[in-house]
Amino acid sequence: MAETHLTARTADGAGLSxxxxxxxxxxxxxxxxxxxxxxxxxxxxxxxxxHRVITxxxxxxxxxxxxxxxxxxxxxxxxxxxxxxxxxxxxxVFGASMGGLVAQHVVVDHPSxxxxxxxxxxxxxxxxxxxxxxxxxxxxxxxxxRTPEDAYRIACTVLYSQQFQRAHPEFIExxxxxxxxxxxxxxxxxxxYKAMWEPxxxxxxxxxxxxPTLVMHGTDDVVIPFENARxxxxxxxxxxxxxxxxxxxxxxxxxxxxxxRVVTEHLRRAGSGAGQSSSAAESSSxxxxxxxxxx
Numbered sequence: 001m002a003e004t005h006l007t008a009r010t011a012d013g014a015g016l017s018x019x020x021x022x023x024x025x026x027x028x029x030x031x032x033x034x035x036x037x038x039x040x041x042x043x044x045x046x047x048x049x050x051h052r053v054i055t056x057x058x059x060x061x062x063x064x065x066x067x068x069x070x071x072x073x074x075x076x077x078x079x080x081x082x083x084x085x086x087x088x089x090x091x092x093v094f095g096a097s098m099g100g101l102v103a104q105h106v107v108v109d110h111p112s113x114x115x116x117x118x119x120x121x122x123x124x125x126x127x128x129x130x131x132x133x134x135x136x137x138x139x140x141x142x143x144x145x146r147t148p149e150d151a152y153r154i155a156c157t158v159l160y161s162q163q164f165q166r167a168h169p170e171f172i173e174x175x176x177x178x179x180x181x182x183x184x185x186x187x188x189x190x191x192x193y194k195a196m197w198e199p200x201x202x203x204x205x206x207x208x209x210x211x212p213t214l215v216m217h218g219t220d221d222v223v224i225p226f227e228n229a230r231x232x233x234x235x236x237x238x239x240x241x242x243x244x245x246x247x248x249x250x251x252x253x254x255x256x257x258x259x260x261r262v263v264t265e266h267l268r269r270a271g272s273g274a275g276q277s278s279s280a281a282e283s284s285s286x287x288x289x290x291x292x293x294x295x
Contacts, residue, residue: 010059024090068195069191076102092114093114124203
């Protein structure tokens with residue numbers, strides 16, 4: 001599948017590594033805490049069959065320059081820079097975990113750039129969400145680890161459901177090796193983590209979102225408990241909640257084909273495209289939940 005590489009320039013001049021894969025309406029993927037574009041490898045090929053998928057390494061991650069942002073608003077500005085570099089006026093925006101917090105800022109701070117909003121395994125900003133248990137939070141941070149590889153190995157005990165860990169240890173080992181080869185600089189990780197806990201007023205503004213919105217979440221997520229998805233779906237008018245029963249935080253790793261299918265079907269129904277601005281995209285269907293089918 002054809003892939004194009006380009007460099008986006010942020011407002012302060014940092015170069016962000018951007019890749020565009022596939023053809024069709026644009027779909028921008030925003031990775032989570034400490035993650036780069038490789039976090040979306042399990043779903044990229046399937047999504048690119050129907051969409052022009054834009055992935056990037058956030059500043060200070062992977063191939064991108066700069067140090068980590070300390071504000072979600074600044075991360076959202078970087079996303080706008082990625083869209084500008086790709087010459088895309090508006091795209092469907094898919095944010096995973098911390099990337100979902102960034103996506104929420106993109107849609108409220110730069111609404112004309114978002115044709116459709118997809119929030120995956122994320123939480124509302126500020127103090128509107130439900131926190132994980134302290135022991136799960138400690139595991140996510142790799143508390144007690146001596147090396148980056150050990151830290152991510154500990155994190156994987158909460159990033160994936162217990163069932164998936166038992167059934168697919170080889171997949172998780174591959175993810176650990178990938179992270180070990182490309183460790184995140186501590187200052188970048190700390191800056192991103194700090195940004196997630198800064199006072200934030202974006203949640204109240206989500207009530208004005210006028211684009212089709214899909215909220216996806218694993219029901220066994222212990223990193224960001226599933227109740228956060230319910231809160232987001234209630235706050236965003238006309239949004240749809242799609243649980244992934246029995247899946248953990250990285251449900252799109254556990255069920256990649258199903259995730260790509262759900263996203264593609266949602267965007268097909270919503271009619272998202274580069275020419276569709278947030279003011280033109282409206283969703284009138286009431287919030288609902290639908291059970292996940294097995295992949």
